Amino acid sequence: MTTASAVSTLEQVLERYEPVIGLEVHGQLLTRSKMFCGCSADYIGSPPNSNTCPVCLGLPGVLPVINRVAVEYVVRTALALNCEIPEDSKFDRKNYFYPDLPKGYQISQWDMPLSRNGHLTFTVDGEEVRCGITRVHLEEDTGTLQHAGDILQQARSSVVDLNRAGVPLMEIVGEPDLRGSEQAREYLVRLRQILVYIGVNDGNLEQGSFRCDANISLRRRGETGLGAKVEVKNMNSFRAVQRALDFEIVRQGRLLDQGATIPQETRGWVEAKGATISQRSKEYAHDYRYFPEPDLPPLHLGADFVERVRAGLPELPQQLVARLQREHGLSAYDAAILSAEREDARAFEALVAAGVPAKAAANWLMGEVARLSRETRVAIQRSGLGVEGLAALITLVEGGSINGSTAKELLEELYLPGGDPAALVGERGLAQVSDQAELERLVDAAIAQNPEAVADFRGGREQALQRLVGGVMKATQGRADARAVSSLLRERLAR
Amino acid sequence: MSSDTVAGLGARLRRGETDPAELAGRARGALESIADLHPVLRYTDDLAERQARRAARMLAESPATAGPLCGIPFAYKDVLCVEGVETSAGSKILQGFIPPYTGTALGRLLDAGAVPVAVTNCDEFAMGSSNENSAYGPVGNPWDGSRVPGGSSGGSAAVVAAGAVPFSLGTDTGGSIRQPASFCGVAGFKPTYGRVSRYGLIAFASSLDQIGPFARSVDDVASVFTAIAGHDPRDSTSSPTAVEPVGEQLGKGVAGLRLGIPREYMAEGLEPGVLSAVQAAFALLEKLGATLEEVSLPSTEAALSTYYIIAPAECSANLARMDGVRFGLHIDRPSLTDTYLETRGQGFGPEVKRRIMLGTYALSSGYYDAYYRQAQKVRTLIAEEFDRAFEKVDALVCPTSPIVAFPKGAKSDPLSMYLCDVLTLPVNLAGLPGISVPCGLSEGLPVGLQVIGPRLQDARVLRVARAYEQATAWHTQTAPPRAGAGRLA
Numbered sequence: 013m014t015t016a017s018a019v020s021t022l023e024q025v026l027e028r029y030e031p032v033i034g035l036e037v038h039g040q041l042l043t044r045s046k047m048f049c050g051c052s053a054d055y056i057g058s059p060p061n062s063n064t065c066p067v068c069l070g071l072p073g074v075l076p077v078i079n080r081v082a083v084e085y086v087v088r089t090a091l092a093l094n095c096e097i098p099e100d101s102k103f104d105r106k107n108y109f110y111p112d113l114p115k116g117y118q119i120s121q122w123d124m125p126l127s128r129n130g131h132l133t134f135t136v137d138g139e140e141v142r143c144g145i146t147r148v149h150l151e152e153d154t155g156t157l158q159h160a161g162d163i164l165q166q167a168r169s170s171v172v173d174l175n176r177a178g179v180p181l182m183e184i185v186g187e188p189d190l191r192g193s194e195q196a197r198e199y200l201v202r203l204r205q206i207l208v209y210i211g212v213n214d215g216n217l218e219q220g221s222f223r224c225d226a227n228i229s230l231r232r233r234g235e236t237g238l239g240a241k242v243e244v245k246n247m248n249s250f251r252a253v254q255r256a257l258d259f260e261i262v263r264q265g266r267l268l269d270q271g272a273t274i275p276q277e278t279r280g281w282v283e284a285k286g287a288t289i290s291q292r293s294k295e296y297a298h299d300y301r302y303f304p305e306p307d308l309p310p311l312h313l314g315a316d317f318v319e320r321v322r323a324g325l326p327e328l329p330q331q332l333v334a335r336l337q338r339e340h341g342l343s344a345y346d347a348a349i350l351s352a353e354r355e356d357a358r359a360f361e362a363l364v365a366a367g368v369p370a371k372a373a374a375n376w377l378m379g380e381v382a383r384l385s386r387e388t389r390v391a392i393q394r395s396g397l398g399v400e401g402l403a404a405l406i407t408l409v410e411g412g413s414i415n416g417s418t419a420k421e422l423l424e425e426l427y428l429p430g431g432d433p434a435a436l437v438g439e440r441g442l443a444q445v446s447d448q449a450e451l452e453r454l455v456d457a458a459i460a461q462n463p464e465a466v467a468d469f470r471g472g473r474e475q476a477l478q479r480l481v482g483g484v485m486k487a488t489q490g491r492a493d494a495r496a497v498s499s500l501l502r503e504r505l506a507r
Numbered sequence: 508m509s510s511d512t513v514a515g516l517g518a519r520l521r522r523g524e525t526d527p528a529e530l531a532g533r534a535r536g537a538l539e540s541i542a543d544l545h546p547v548l549r550y551t552d553d554l555a556e557r558q559a560r561r562a563a564r565m566l567a568e569s570p571a572t573a574g575p576l577c578g579i580p581f582a583y584k585d586v587l588c589v590e591g592v593e594t595s596a597g598s599k600i601l602q603g604f605i606p607p608y609t610g611t612a613l614g615r616l617l618d619a620g621a622v623p624v625a626v627t628n629c630d631e632f633a634m635g636s637s638n639e640n641s642a643y644g645p646v647g648n649p650w651d652g653s654r655v656p657g658g659s660s661g662g663s664a665a666v667v668a669a670g671a672v673p674f675s676l677g678t679d680t681g682g683s684i685r686q687p688a689s690f691c692g693v694a695g696f697k698p699t700y701g702r703v704s705r706y707g708l709i710a711f712a713s714s715l716d717q718i719g720p721f722a723r724s725v726d727d728v729a730s731v732f733t734a735i736a737g738h739d740p741r742d743s744t745s746s747p748t749a750v751e752p753v754g755e756q757l758g759k760g761v762a763g764l765r766l767g768i769p770r771e772y773m774a775e776g777l778e779p780g781v782l783s784a785v786q787a788a789f790a791l792l793e794k795l796g797a798t799l800e801e802v803s804l805p806s807t808e809a810a811l812s813t814y815y816i817i818a819p820a821e822c823s824a825n826l827a828r829m830d831g832v833r834f835g836l837h838i839d840r841p842s843l844t845d846t847y848l849e850t851r852g853q854g855f856g857p858e859v860k861r862r863i864m865l866g867t868y869a870l871s872s873g874y875y876d877a878y879y880r881q882a883q884k885v886r887t888l889i890a891e892e893f894d895r896a897f898e899k900v901d902a903l904v905c906p907t908s909p910i911v912a913f914p915k916g917a918k919s920d921p922l923s924m925y926l927c928d929v930l931t932l933p934v935n936l937a938g939l940p941g942i943s944v945p946c947g948l949s950e951g952l953p954v955g956l957q958v959i960g961p962r963l964q965d966a967r968v969l970r971v972a973r974a975y976e977q978a979t980a981w982h983t984q985t986a987p988p989r990a991g992a993g994r995l996a
Contacts, residue, residue, distance in 0.1 A: 066608045070828045072601065072709040073588045073610060075742050105824050107870070109847055116827020170843075172832065301870035303879060306713035306821055308743050 022258055025265030026192070029230040032238060033196050033257060034188035037203060039213040040153060040221040041085045041180040047152040048076030048119065048178055055175040056219065068178035070114030075307050078103075082150060082180035083311070085212040086126045087321045089182060090148045092206050092328055095130030097318045103150075103305040108298050111172050112155040120183075122302040125149035126313075132186075133330075134202045136195050143199050144187030153179040182212075188227065188238070193257035197250050200224060205329050209354050217248050224253055229274065230264045239264075239274060244288055246280040256281040259288055332357055340370035349378055356382075359392050359399050366403035369410060376406055380420055384427045396430025397423070405433040413443055415493050443491065451484075451492065455500050458483040469505060477501060511996035513579050513673045513727040520578045521570055527559035527578035527622055533995055534580035534624045537671035540993040544647035544669070546662035547625045548585050551592050555580070555624045562620035575730040577620030580995070582627045583676040584663045587718070588707040589613050589623065596709045597631040597641040597659075600854025601835045610707010611742065612676065612718045612735040619734045624672065627662030631856045632826065633678055633711040635659045636686060636927040637918065640858045645915055648691060649986035650952055654912040657687030657927075660721070664691040667721045668986055670994035674722040674731050678708055680715045681814055682907075682931025685943035688721055689907035689955025692945045692984060694972070695721045696728045699963050700938030701746040703732075704739030710825040712818035713744075715935040724982055725944060725973035729753045732965065748963055756966040761974040762796025767900035771807035772930050777909045780949025785906045788946040788956045788975060792904065795974055802896045802903070806889045810933040811925060813889065816869045816882035817936070822859075823866030829854065861921065890937040897961040902971050906930055907943035907955035930957065940965040942972045945981035953984075 043053050049067035052058075067074045087097055104122035130145035155174035184203065190196045204222055207213035215222050224247055229239035244260060247253045259281075264274050279288040304310075327335070329351050336347035336357065351357045356377060363373035377392070381402065385391050392399055402423070409419045414437055422433050437443050458480050459466055468476035477498060484497045519525050535555070538547050562578040583589075586596045588606035595601040609617070616623070630640040638646040638661025646661040648654040649669040656665040660677030664687035667675050677684040679697035688695025696719045703718045710716055720731035733753055739745045768789065773782070793799050831837040831850030838849040855863070869878035896903065908927060918924045934941040939959055946956035956975065960968035976982050 066606070069833060071606065071608075071834065072594070072596065072604065072828065073586075073606065073707045074608075075706050075744075077741060077743055107824050107827060109827065109830060111830075111832050111843065114828060114833065115824075116830060117824050299872045301823075301867065301872070301875075303820060303824070303870050303875070306744075307710075 020262065020266055020269060022262050025230075025262055028233060029261070029265050029268065030233050030235075031190075031192055031257070031261050032188045032229050032231060033190040033192070034227045035186045035190065035196060035199060036225045036227070037184040037186070037200070038223045038225075039089075039182050039184065039207055041082050041182060041212055042214060043079055043081045043085065043180050045079060046178040047079050047082055047150070047180040051178065053179050055179060058175050060171070060173040061175060063175040064177070068114070069174055070116075070177075076119060076305075078308060078311070079180055083126065083313075084321055085180070086148055086150045086182045087313070087318060088210050088325060089184070089207065089212050090127030090130060091318075091322050091325055092210050093130040093132055093145045093148060093184070095127035095145060095148055097127050097313060098124070099315070100124060100310060100312055101126045102310040103308045104302045105305050106151075107301045110154070111170065112157050112174075112177070114155065114174060114177055118151055118154065119305055119308070120151035120302075121149035124310075126311075132199065132202060132206075134198050136198045141190070141195050141198070143189040143195075146185040146187055148182055148184050151181050151183060153177065153181040188229075188241075193254040193261070196226065196257055197254045200250055200253060202329070205352065209329055210326055217250065220248065223248070226253065226257060228257060228260050228264070230261065230268060240276040242274065242276070243278045244281055245278060245291070246282070252281055252283060255286065256288055259286065263288070336360070340364060342370060342374055346374045346378065350374060355391055355393060359402075362399040363403050363406065366400065366407075368403050368406045372406055372410055376402065380423055384424065388428060390428065396428050397426045398430065401426060401430060401433060408433055408437060412493065413437060415491065417490055451496065451500060454484050454487055454492070455480075455497065455504055457487070459501070459504060466505065511670050511673055511994060512723050513575055513730050514724070516579055516673055516996065517575050517577070520566060527562040527566070527580075527620075528556070530578060530995070531555045531559045531580045531622045531624050534672050537669070537993045537995045538582070538625050538666060540991055541649065541666075541669045541671060541989070544649060544652055544665055545644055546628050546646045546656070546665040546669070547582070548595070548597075548628050548643055548662070549593060549626045551589070551623050551625060554589065554592055555622050558617060558620070558622040561617075562622055565620045574619045574734065576616060576734055578622065579620075579674070580622045580624045580672050581616070581674050581676070582625040582663060582666050582672050583613060583623055584629050584633075584660050584678055585626045586629060586633055586678055586709040586711075587613050587676060588709065589617075592626065594626070594709065595642075596633070597629045597643060598829075598854065598856065598859070599642045599836060600829045600851070601709075604835045606707075608707070611704035611739045613707060615735050616676075616731075621734070625666070627660070627666060627675060629662055629677075630659035630683075631859050632709070632822070633659040633680055633683055633716075634822070634858050634862055636682070636924050637913070637915070638662065638687070639915060640856055642856055647915075648912045649989070650692065650912065652989070654914050654952070655690065657690035657908070657912065659683040659687075660695075661687050663721050664688055664693060664695060667691070667693045667723060669992065670723075670985060670996070672995060674720055674727055676718060676731075676735075677721055678711075678716055678718050679931075679935065680711050680717075680818060681935050682928040684719045684721065685907045685931050685941055685955065685957060686928060688943040689953065689957075690912040692953030692981070692986065693721050693723055694725055694728050694942065694944045694976070694982065695719065696732060696942040696969070697934065697940065698732060698736060698965050699746070699940045700935070701744050702737075702750070702940070702963065702965060703735050704737075704742040704745045706739055706741040710821075712821040713825060714821060715814075715818055717935070725942070725969055725976050726757070728942070729757055729969050729973075732969070736965070746963065751963070751966045753966045753969055756970045757973055759970055759974075760795065761792055761971055764797045764902065764971065765900040766792060766797045766799050766971070767802035767896055767903045768799060769804045769807070769896070769903055769905055770801050771804050772905040776926070776929075777906060778911060778949060781906050781909060781911065781954050784947030784949060784954040785956060789904060791978055792971075792975060795978055797971075799904075800900065802900060804889070804892045804896060804933070806885060806892055807933055809885050810889055810936060811929055813882045813885045814928075814932045814936060815865065815925060816878050817886060819862040819866030820869045820879050820882075821866065823863045823870065826855075826859065826863055858921070886936050889933055893933075893937045893939060893959075894961075901960075902964075902967055903959040904971070905957050905959070907957040911949050911952040911954060934959055938962060940968045942968050944972045944976050945984065946975070946979070947981055948984070953981075
């Protein structure tokens with residue numbers, strides 16, 4: 013058993029154990045200025061330590077001033093996550109020494125966060141998952157370090173950049189309600205989507221404006237207690253989160269099978285190794301000595317303020333999915349794909365508003381347009397063609413003026429430079445051959461030129477018809493409606 | 508009108524008998540002549556020159572609108588930041604730290620045309636009651652150079668007491684303006700918490716610190732207070748309430764006012780000379796028309812221990828930024844931890860280390876509830892007791908310090924030093940305004956009378972203090988002349 017369990021696969025571990033996962037997400041807020049000073053919150057690309065002032069450098073004698081927009085963004089987030097917003101809140105100091113923390117403490121929130129008791133619901137494999145949100149609170153980001161060496165403790169020297177120090181950061185603490193890496197991943201995808209929708213975060217995992225730590229423990233199936241939790245850090249993609257959690261499930265499962273206990277510790281995901289490694293054990297856990305920040309009076313949020321933020325909440329992804337189905341008759345699948353990015357849904361609605369049938373608009377956006385925007389890294393809204401041009405193009409197809417393949421070629425050609433599809437169709441004579449007499453002449457010519465195919469078809473070989481259709485398409489340089497040609501051929505050959 | 512007061516010098520400036528540069532030069536000379544007392548850590552010559560020119564221009568352009576501080580030389584405590592001038596908080600760890608910004612209170616004085624000439628010595632990070640905790644050596648009391656001037660703003664008190672500058676700025680966290688004012692025989696005022704912006708004040712204990720003036724008269728204190736008080740958007744704890752014009756109240760006297768004497772403040776431990784001086788002051792106030800009655804502040808005995816949990820707790824965090832990474836002392840060691848340990852180990856003095864350790868302990872997991880949380884509850888209780896007292900009386904009067912200036916080295920154990928502030932630190936815990944004015948001598952050394960008012964009633968405190976001052980001559984008494992020591996005027 014021991015030998016067998018040492019090599020248990022993920023599936024085997026999951027048969028015996030249930031993973032219990034809770035996620036902590038840190039999201040930088042898209043405010044203009046930092047949390048407690050007037051420096052820009054957009055620090056990327058500035059020369060080291062240039063985006064700083066006495067306050068975010070933590071010089072002696074300076075004081076923090078709360079960024080009200082950051083408070084509003086956290087409240088907006090909390091409302092989108094169904095949280096309660098207490099009227100009274102406060103900031104606390106979280107004390108620890110580290111060179112990227114200029115004051116020697118981080119201004120954060122301890123026992124009176126801006127919000128608590130929310131939840132996020134989503135579907136995984138047809139099953140609805142409801143993950144509790146313990147709290148959403150507001151704090152400040154740290155600076156960044158670069159080491160001459162792998163880690164600070166072994167580095168010969170390290171350099172500190174405080175451009176990021178003091179950027180508003182919210183922490184979204186999730187309950188340990190997730191039961192597998194797939195649920196964890198989906199939770200993050202949904203959460204990120206909401207944050208981007210409501211305009212508080214840009215959802216960039218790679219650059220770290222959206223970061224995730226995971227707490228994970230295993231318990232025997234059927235048990236309800238909680239095992240010792242391991243905190244996993246350093247995951248900077250959805251895939252990394254899923255892989256790291258799967259790795260931990262297997263690692264912990266094998267240890268438990270061997271009768272070992274799981275030590276409570278912090279582990280880091282090492283992408284290159286595809287493994288987590290121990291970083292800090294419980295004995296070395298920090299005592300952060302939280303206490304109320306004496307430089308900031310307690311925060312009192314009036315009911316008016318909260319209601320104003322609530323009234324200003326934009327449509328959330330789940331509401332949008334429902335509305336797209338209800339108002340435009342989209343399938344749940346199409347609606348979900350189109351609302352994955354708020355921008356796509358906006359493009360869809362603009363197309364529909366311009367008179368494009370909903371199904372056609374959805375198909376074009378999820379198909380050719382999605383491909384082009386991926387390849388060119390330019391969304392349709394910012395392309396030369398634009399949503400208006402796209403609407404004109406689809407209208408040409410829908411009206412029968414051009415066929416689908418002509419439209420695809422035009423889309424590809426006009427996507428970046430832009431242009432008027434209708435004018436181009438006229439100019440180049442791309443219009444679909446829709447003159448019945450002309451079509452009949454072409455069909456008859458094809459029949460006359462391909463006696464073998466005609467014989468085959470009449471002999472019962474359906475595919476032979478395609479050769480005839482192909483002949484007509486070739487003769488029109490693809491400008492005929494293949495379906496119309498096909499039915500005309502059948503009609504003629506049936507006589 | 509004394510010639511070495513703000514008011515007196517202002518009159519001479521306006522009569523054209525002197526000019527700001529001349530006054531600044533004379534102040535500098537007077538400060539140098541008392542260098543043996545060591546109240547000055549550094550001179551601000553470049554800044555003084557610039558400010559003197561600015562003040563001269565202001566006086567020339569519109570003598571009527573130039574305020575009472577225009578052209579007046581002053582000194583400020585080494586915990587206040589002015590762009591381009593070293594501020595070290597009396598500590599080795601900040602030696603060479605030159606702030607790239609100017610704090611609000613000092614900025615307002617500069618805008619009023621006041622001329623800073625020197626940075627004054629103080630206890631390291633404002634922690635102490637004798638100025639003996641300065642990393643740059645102790646300060647002597649102008650009344651007796653072998654005695655301490657009080658602390659932590661000892662240098663600021665001494666330079667005014669010696670007549671070298673007409674006013675100075677100090678800071679008061681548990682009595683650090685009022686106690687040295689008492690020891691040196693000058694007026695020293697701690698405004699209501701939040702009345703003067705703390706932006707630019709190197710924090711000791713953020714919820715207790717307050718900037719305030721030393722001067723030779725209450726009128727001068729009021730002029731400086733008026734210049735520096737008021738809301739500051741850079742300090743979220745500064746009060747948004749408009750500052751009540753002090754001038755309107757200042758001359759109203761005490762007739763009809765009810766003054767309370769806190770029973771607990773008159774208890775054992777008061778030196779007989781202090782007791783008799785203060786009792787004489789009470790009698791005089793009564794003669795001036797005030798009604799005096801005893802009031803009780805029962806939690807007073809808990810104030811000291813409450814203070815010595817809250818202040819160290821806050822300081823343990825406030826001083827964490829002194830880590831040798833960005834400014835000040837940096838002692839390079841191969842590892843980060845050793846760099847921290849060596850820099851802070853060598854940079855901080857023993858009293859600062861003691862308080863950082865006390866505070867760290869009081870906040871640590873498992874002790875927070877027993878110490879910090881409990882202290883906050885007692886703090887609330889103390890504030891409520893003051894509130895209740897002020898339902899019955901308009902202001903409180905009591906000694907500033909139970910003792911007069913003691914010889915250097917006399918209080919070697921920390922607890923006896925902490926006890927010096929037993930009558931002043933409850934005022935900080937409650938965030939109230941308090942002033943010390945000279946009220947006599949005990950064995951040739953100054954005694955201070957403390958006046959305490961309700962929150963934001965700074966003007967009332969100044970009014971009571973001025974009424975007393977105007978009826979006595981104590982504030983005109985100066986330290987005995989010392990060989991070679993010059994005065995500004």
